Amino acid sequence: MGVTRVLREARRFAAGRAGAGIVGVSGGADSVALLRALRSADVTLVVAHVNHRLRGAESDGDEAFVRELCAGLGLECRVLSADVAALAAGDNLESTARRVRYEFFARVAGAVGAGWVATAHTADDQAETVLHRLIRGTGIQGLRGIAAERPNDAFPGVKDGGRPLVRPLLAVTRADVVTYLNELGQPFRTDSSNADPKFTRNRVRHELLPLLRTFNPEIVGALAHLAEHANEAHDIVIAAAADLLSRAERPPAAGTLILDAATLRSASPGLARAALRLVWEREGWPVSDMTFAAWERAVSVAGGSASACDFPGGVRMRGAGKVVQLTRRA
């Protein structure tokens, strides 16, 4: 069953996608399975591997493993060796590592003329992402989890980021992946930091998911469905919010955005908030610093129950008679 599922997803992916692509391969089970499955579906590939130099000899062993695997399969392998700990310089290590990886993947894609970049996220990753966000606190947008396909434009440092990121194994569980590799007799590397409980992600995997499985053995599938559902709902909300914004927005005056107050008030508070969020995103204002409480204050200014409010990054919102004004301090 696991073998069938991995191969079926790889073939479905191959059927819908012409031309060469990049596969990010860490050497772990998921990415090795993705590589083998896409290869068996006759997809033209270049492998990209990042040695993050976070685990000394183990990291170098991963690199050697991936190089050898590619040589055996007759595939080109491009490697970036980057001192991620130094690059992070106190910032979040995981997010720095992710940025470095995706930038490298996009650069390799540009260099070899590949049309897409595949990463090996599975349904288990999807479930863990949804849970991780749920724990930190999220709205519908966060529950969407990992997209099956999205533009690689979240990384402004990369000029040719237009090549989409794709996740062909998003409907496949980790158990399926391991069954498939065992069937092939294909070895893979195990990242020792995946057991380190100092990373929340690992505690989600090794403590929370096992407890949830005692409630519902199909919890991974249930969370993956929820992510799909949240994604669809989010698209509908965004469309409604864009429509509201287009009806509410007046021409800006001297750097000040102007929204018609009555139009904003005609919408529900949730829709008004979604429209304001679109403004924040379009203007490049610090959306991630906006808490639930901050959005509530923004909606109360839009709704006329507060007259003015300051937000993170020097954004100011002010009710002025029939309009609501938005400015950002230089």
Next chain:
Amino acid sequence: MGVTRVLREARRFAAGRAGAGIVGVSGGADSVALLRALRSADVTLVVAHVNHRLRGAESDGDEAFVRELCAGLGLECRVLSADVAALAAGDNLESTARRVRYEFFARVAGAVGAGWVATAHTADDQAETVLHRLIRGTGIQGLRGIAAERPNDAFPGVKDGGRPLVRPLLAVTRADVVTYLNELGQPFRTDSSNADPKFTRNRVRHELLPLLRTFNPEIVGALAHLAEHANEAHDIVIAAAADLLSRAERPPAAGTLILDAATLRSASPGLARAALRLVWEREGWPVSDMTFAAWERAVSVAGGSASACDFPGGVRMRGAGKVVQLTRRA
């Protein structure tokens, strides 16, 4: 802090609500706190208690406790004693007990001319409900959790169900409630079945929530915010779906509902599904038997990629040229 929060929510509720209401009181901490807090906010109340006769002498002790509490506060107390186990007759005990309670509350409200029925659900109940649904598998509509206010019309046996169900303590944690009662020196009853791990709800409370608190001490608040957010998103989706349906629906012919295929196909699959769900609900077809996979099939018929499909309860959907037909076998 806890005391302040309980009293603040009770006063806020009292300020927005004229006339007498019913409070459902089990004798547990939450409902005793609600009763005391509404009483201290000078709200006119009649207490309703249901003895479910599920825990023998303990149930009778709860009833005696509530009667005595009401006598001490000078409040009328109406009690229903119902053999819930016999009424359930093999059906789900918890949902039968809930139906019996809400029907009784609505009957008492009708009898005494009360305008609303308050139950003592807290932020902890909200978090547990969201988690419970998440575990079972849910979409956005399930994540809405417990509504702060909703019509008591989910119980078709009750004629005067128009009186709303209200939850004044939905923003208050269980810890706040206990602090408040301790401050008053007000005793309360403890339901021994709340510790029974055979009820999923209790395992959510005693196993899952404590684990989640080790990730985020504010998990209850995070889940309550998510429920609010899901509620807002759901309202926006429903409005968009109702708009799509009004544009797609043609006059029915001989018991067959007719939808314009091109209009349905112009919408995203998620929006088409939401519109079809509205049809199912309006027609009283078995919505709860529709799985994720069933909705996907329905959307594929609507989208023209499948020609016909049968659904639970004898519902049949068929693409016929420019229209999609929906019928239910008698």
